[in-house]
Amino acid sequence: MFSKDLFLIIFILAYFSASTQDTIQKVPLSNRTANYSIDLFLDTNLKQVKANQRINFVNPSSDTIHTMLFHMYYNAFKNNQSSFNQEADRFMKSNTDENQEDGQWSWINIKKVQDAFGNNLIDSLHYISPDDSNHYDQTVLQLRLQEPILPFQSYQVDVEWDSKIPKSGVRTGYNRNYYFMVQWYPKLGVYEPSGTRFATKGQWNCHQYHANTEYYSDFGVYDVRMNVPQDYIVAASGYQIKQELDSNAQRSIYTYLAEDVIDFAWTANPDFIVHSELWQGIQIKLLVMPEHECNKDRFLEAAKHTLSFFESYLEKYPYPSLTIVSPPYYGLFSGAMEYPTLFTAPTLCILPPNIRTTETITMHELTHQYFMQILATNEQEEAWMDEGFTAFFEAKMMDKFYPQGVFNIDYLNFNLGSEEFRRGRFFNAENIKIGPMSKFGWKFKHGGHREIVYGKGALFLKTLEGLVGDICFKKIIQTYYKRWKYKHPCRNDFMAVVQEIVPQFHPIKSKGILDFMHQAIEQTVECDYVVQTVQVQDLEQKLGYFEDLSSARKAQKDSVQIYKSKAVFFRTGEMIVPQDIRLFFDDGTTAMYYWDGKERSHEILYTGHKKMLAAQIDPYYKVSIDKNLINNSYTLDQQSSGIERVFVSFMTWIQASMITASSII
Amino acid sequence: MNIFKAIQQGFFKVWICKRMVLLLYIAIFLMALCIAYPLKKLLESTVGHSLMVQDLMKGFDYEFFNDFNNAYGVGWTPIFDQSIVVVLLFLLLYVFFSGGIYAVLTQVPKSNYRAIFWANSAQYFWKILRLSLFFLVIHSLVFALFALLFYALVNGELQNEGVISTALKIVLPCYYLVALFFFVWQDYSKYFLVTAPKKWIISTLVESFRFLRAHLMNVYFLYLINMLFWGVLVFINYRITLLIDIESYSTILLSFFVSQLFLLIRIFIKLINIGSIVSYTSLD
Numbered sequence: 001m002f003s004k005d006l007f008l009i010i011f012i013l014a015y016f017s018a019s020t021q022d023t024i025q026k027v028p029l030s031n032r033t034a035n036y037s038i039d040l041f042l043d044t045n046l047k048q049v050k051a052n053q054r055i056n057f058v059n060p061s062s063d064t065i066h067t068m069l070f071h072m073y074y075n076a077f078k079n080n081q082s083s084f085n086q087e088a089d090r091f092m093k094s095n096t097d098e099n100q101e102d103g104q105w106s107w108i109n110i111k112k113v114q115d116a117f118g119n120n121l122i123d124s125l126h127y128i129s130p131d132d133s134n135h136y137d138q139t140v141l142q143l144r145l146q147e148p149i150l151p152f153q154s155y156q157v158d159v160e161w162d163s164k165i166p167k168s169g170v171r172t173g174y175n176r177n178y179y180f181m182v183q184w185y186p187k188l189g190v191y192e193p194s195g196t197r198f199a200t201k202g203q204w205n206c207h208q209y210h211a212n213t214e215y216y217s218d219f220g221v222y223d224v225r226m227n228v229p230q231d232y233i234v235a236a237s238g239y240q241i242k243q244e245l246d247s248n249a250q251r252s253i254y255t256y257l258a259e260d261v262i263d264f265a266w267t268a269n270p271d272f273i274v275h276s277e278l279w280q281g282i283q284i285k286l287l288v289m290p291e292h293e294c295n296k297d298r299f300l301e302a303a304k305h306t307l308s309f310f311e312s313y314l315e316k317y318p319y320p321s322l323t324i325v326s327p328p329y330y331g332l333f334s335g336a337m338e339y340p341t342l343f344t345a346p347t348l349c350i351l352p353p354n355i356r357t358t359e360t361i362t363m364h365e366l367t368h369q370y371f372m373q374i375l376a377t378n379e380q381e382e383a384w385m386d387e388g389f390t391a392f393f394e395a396k397m398m399d400k401f402y403p404q405g406v407f408n409i410d411y412l413n414f415n416l417g418s419e420e421f422r423r424g425r426f427f428n429a430e431n432i433k434i435g436p437m438s439k440f441g442w443k444f445k446h447g448g449h450r451e452i453v454y455g456k457g458a459l460f461l462k463t464l465e466g467l468v469g470d471i472c473f474k475k476i477i478q479t480y481y482k483r484w485k486y487k488h489p490c491r492n493d494f495m496a497v498v499q500e501i502v503p504q505f506h507p508i509k510s511k512g513i514l515d516f517m518h519q520a521i522e523q524t525v526e527c528d529y530v531v532q533t534v535q536v537q538d539l540e541q542k543l544g545y546f547e548d549l550s551s552a553r554k555a556q557k558d559s560v561q562i563y564k565s566k567a568v569f570f571r572t573g574e575m576i577v578p579q580d581i582r583l584f585f586d587d588g589t590t591a592m593y594y595w596d597g598k599e600r601s602h603e604i605l606y607t608g609h610k611k612m613l614a615a616q617i618d619p620y621y622k623v624s625i626d627k628n629l630i631n632n633s634y635t636l637d638q639q640s641s642g643i644e645r646v647f648v649s650f651m652t653w654i655q656a657s658m659i660t661a662s663s664i665i
Numbered sequence: 666m667n668i669f670k671a672i673q674q675g676f677f678k679v680w681i682c683k684r685m686v687l688l689l690y691i692a693i694f695l696m697a698l699c700i701a702y703p704l705k706k707l708l709e710s711t712v713g714h715s716l717m718v719q720d721l722m723k724g725f726d727y728e729f730f731n732d733f734n735n736a737y738g739v740g741w742t743p744i745f746d747q748s749i750v751v752v753l754l755f756l757l758l759y760v761f762f763s764g765g766i767y768a769v770l771t772q773v774p775k776s777n778y779r780a781i782f783w784a785n786s787a788q789y790f791w792k793i794l795r796l797s798l799f800f801l802v803i804h805s806l807v808f809a810l811f812a813l814l815f816y817a818l819v820n821g822e823l824q825n826e827g828v829i830s831t832a833l834k835i836v837l838p839c840y841y842l843v844a845l846f847f848f849v850w851q852d853y854s855k856y857f858l859v860t861a862p863k864k865w866i867i868s869t870l871v872e873s874f875r876f877l878r879a880h881l882m883n884v885y886f887l888y889l890i891n892m893l894f895w896g897v898l899v900f901i902n903y904r905i906t907l908l909i910d911i912e913s914y915s916t917i918l919l920s921f922f923v924s925q926l927f928l929l930i931r932i933f934i935k936l937i938n939i940g941s942i943v944s945y946t947s948l949d
C-alpha cells in the first residue's frame with residue numbers, strides 16, 4: 001500500500017511529467033488532470049476530421065483506476081434514436097430534409113487505441129448508457145485498461161480517430177464554409193475522487209450527451225495542431241503559437257496552446273475578418289463576418305466592461321487571450337455559446353442600436369469564463385450553477401453599463417432592464433414549479449429547464465444579494481471563487497460558503513436566510529407575500545359614566561384624534577423568506593418592521609395620533625423572487641393617478657387605431 | 666395645378682361641414698371609451714391599492730405589466746374580445762357614415778345639412794358595405810401576393826440577413842405603390858357610387874377605374890400629398906408627446922387634450938382627403 005507521502009511524491013512527479021511542453025502560464029493554475037495533444041486534418045470536401053490524439057491523464061485520487069470513460073459527442077447525431085435526438089425532437093422536426101440527407105447524420109469513430117506500454121486496446125472499447133440505458137446511444141465510450149492507472153499516477157493513451165461533421169448541427173457543425181467545432185473529439189469524463197461533489201467513492205462522472213446540457217470536464221493543457229485549407233482563418237481556445245504554410249498542399253497548420261482549461265473549441269472560415277487588440281495584457285480577438293463589422297465596437301466595448309467588472313469583483317481574467325466569434329447568418333446554429341477563452345456571439349446589423357442583444361450576449365458568454373470554465377461546475381447535473389450565476393451577473397452588468405436596458409424606446413419611457421427581463425422570463429414560464437434547480441438537466445422532460453436554470457437561478461442569487469446586502473454577497477462570491485476556482489464545486493460547496501459567511505454579517509437573521517436558500521435550490525415552492533389590507537379606525541372618545549358615577553365624561557373639544565390602524569399581511573406562497581415591512585403615516589413619517597415571514601398571516605397594529613396610510617412588504621425590492629410585486633403594498637386610499645395615465649394612453653391608442661382601421665373602408 | 670386647388674377646395678368643404686368631423690370624433694371617442702373604461706375598472710379593482718401603481722406615471726413599466734398579466738391577466742380576455750367587437754361596430758358605423766360624408770362634401774348644402782347626411786348614409790349603406798367587402802378581399806389578396814413575393818425572396822438558406830433587409834427595401838415600396846392604387850380606386854368608387862348611382866357596383870367600379878386610368882398621375886399625387894400630411898401630423902404628435910413629462914394629474918390632462926386635438930386633426934385630414942377627391946373629380 002502507498003503511504004500518503006509517497007502519493008504526494010508520485011503526484012508531483014506525474015504533474016511535472018505532464019507539463020513539460022511549451023507553456024504560457026508561468027505557474028499552473030489548475031491540477032492539469034486531463035491533457036491532450038491533438039493533430040487534426042480538416043477535410044472540407046468530405047466534411048470530416050481525421051486526428052491523432054494523445055491523452056495524458058493524471059489520476060487525481062488514491063484509487064486504482066481500471067477504466068476510462070470518454071464523451072463521444074458527435075455520435076449524438078448518428079441516428080434518430082440517440083438520447084439527444086429523442087429528447088430534442090423539436091430540433092429534428094425543424095431540420096430540413098436536405099440537412100437530414102446531406103450530412104445531418106454524423107459520427108465519431110475510434111480506429112486505434114494504444115497505451116504507453118504498447119498494448120492495442122481497440123477491442124477493449126464499448127459504449128455504455130449510464131443515464132438512460134438507451135442502447136442506441138453511443139455518446140459515452142468505456143475503455144477497459146490492460147494496465148491500471150495507479151494512485152496519483154499519470155497514464156498515457158494514443159487514439160486515432162475520425163469523425164463526420166454534422167451539417168448545421170446543434171451548437172456544432174458546419175454550414176457552407178463555416179466550421180464551428182465544439183465537443184468534437186473523444187473527451188475524458190471527470191474522475192471524481194471520493195468526497196468530490198456528491199461522490200461517496202471514486203467514480204467517473206461522464207453523462208451521455210443530452211439536448212439540454214453539454215459540459216463537465218477536467219482541467220488540463222491542450223496542445224492542438226489544426227491542418228486546414230490554406231485560405232481558412234482559424235481561431236481556437238487558448239493562444240496561437242504558430243501558423244505554418246504548406247504551400248505544396250495548399251494547407252495551413254495552426255498550432256494552439258490552451259492551458260488550465262476544461263475544453264477546447266475551434267472555428268474555421270475563409271471569410272472571417274479578424275480584429276485583434278492587446279488590452280490590459282489580454283489579446284482580444286474578434287472574428288466577424290464583413291457584413292457584421294458594423295457592430296465591432298459594440299462587442300469590444302461590452303467585452304472590456306465585463307473584463308473590468310470581474311477584475312474588480314473577483315479576479316483579473318487569468319488567460320492571455322480571449323476570442324469572440326460572431327458567426328455568419330447561415331452559421332447561427334452555433335448559437336451564443338461559451339467555451340474556454342472563446343465564445344460565439346451572433347449579431348445582426350439590421351438591429352437598431354436600442355436593441356442591445358450584442359452587448360447582452362457578449363457579457364453573458366464572457367461571464368461564463370468565470371462560472372463554469374474556471375469554477376468548473378457540472379453543467380449536466382447543476383446547470384443553474386453556471387447559467388444562473390451567469391444570468392445574474394449579466395443582468396447586473398447590463399443594468400450598470402447600459403442603464404437604458406436591453407431594449408428601450410422613448411415613447412412612454414419604455415425601458416426593459418436586464419434584471420426585470422430575466423425575472424419576467426422565469427415568471428412567464430408555463431410551470432415555474434416544474435422542478436427544483438438541483439434537478440439534472442435531462443430530467444426536465446416536459447420543458448422548463450431554461451426558465452429554472454437561468455431565470456430562477458438568477459432570481460435566487462438576486463434575492464440572496466438583497467437579503468444579505470451587497471457587501472456580504474460580494475464576500476460570499478469572492479470566498480466561493482477563491483476556494484473553488486479550477487475545481488469542481490457543487491451546490492453543497494456553494495451553500496457551505498453561504499453558511500459560513502452570512503452569520504458573520506447577520507448573526508440574528510442568518511437562519512431565515514439560509515432556510516430560504518435551501519428552499520430555493522432544493523424545492524419547487526413559490527414565493528408570494530401580500531399586504532392584504534390596511535384599516536384605520538377613529539377611536540371614539542369615551543363619554544358617559546365609567547368607574548365613577550359622580551360625573552359623566554364629556555366630549556373634549558381640543559382633544560387630539562386617536563387612530564387605531566391595522567395592516568394585515570399574508571404569506572400565500574409556500575416559500576418562507578424574512579421580510580422587511582414599511583408603514584406609511586399621514587404625517588409623512590414611516591416606520592420599519594421585521595417579520596420572519598413564517599406565519600401564514602401576520603398583522604401590525606398601531607394606535608396613536610398618526611393615521612396609517614399604507615403598508616409595504618419588502619420596500620427595497622430585495623426579494624425579487626416574489627412572484628407578484630404588485631400586491632406587496634396596500635394603500636388606504638385608492639391610487640388613481642397611475643391608472644388614469646394608463647387609461648388616457650389606452651383610450652388614445654384605441655381612438656387612433658379606429659381612425660387608422662377606417663382607411664380600409 | 667388641379668391637385669393643389671383640389672386640396673384647397675377640399676379643405677374649405679370640410680371646414681364648412683366641420684360638424685361632420687365632430688360627429689366622427691364623438692363616435693370614435695364614445696366607442697373607445699367602451700373599451701378603455703372596463704380596463705380602468707379592472708385596474709382599479711385589482712391593483713388600485715398598490716403603491717406600484719405610481720410607477721405607471723413614468724410610462725410603461727415592464728415589471729408591473731408582467732406581474733399584472735400573470736396575476737390578473739384573465740381580466741384582459743373580455744376587454745380584448747369587447748374591443749374587437751367595438752372596432753368592428755365602428756367600421757360598420759363608418760361604412761354607414763361614408764354615404765353621408767361623400768354626399769355632403771359633394772353638395773356642400775347650405776340647408777338641410779343633417780337630412781342630406783343621414784338620408785345618404787342610410788341610402789348607400791348596403792352598397793358601400795358591399796364595396797368595402799369587395800375591396801377588403803382585394804387588399805388582402807394584394808397583401809398576400811407581396812407577402813409571398815417577400816417569402817420567395819428570402820426563402821432558403823441566406824448568405825446573410827442583408828438579404829432580408831434588401832428584400833424588404835424592394836418589396837415594401839412596391840407593395841405601397843400597388844396597394845395605394847386600390848385604396849385610391851376604393852375612394853373614387855365611393856364618390857361615383859354616391860354621385861352617379863348605378864344598379865350594380867361593378868358599373869361603378871368600372872366607371873371609377875376609367876377615371877383613374879385617365880388621371881392616374883394626378884390622383885396618385887393627390888393621394889400621396891394627403892398621406893404626407895397625415896405622416897407629418899403623426900410625427901409632430903409623437904414629438905410633442907415626448908415633450909410632455911407626465912408627473913401629475915394636470916400633466917395627464919394636458920397630454921390627453923393634446924392627443925385629442927391631434928386625433929381631431931387626423932379626422933379633419935381624413936375628410937380633407939375625401940373633400941379633395943370630390944373637388945378634383947368635379948373640377949375635372
Ligand SMILES: [Zn+2]
Nearest residue numbers: 364368387390
Ligand atoms: Zn449561458
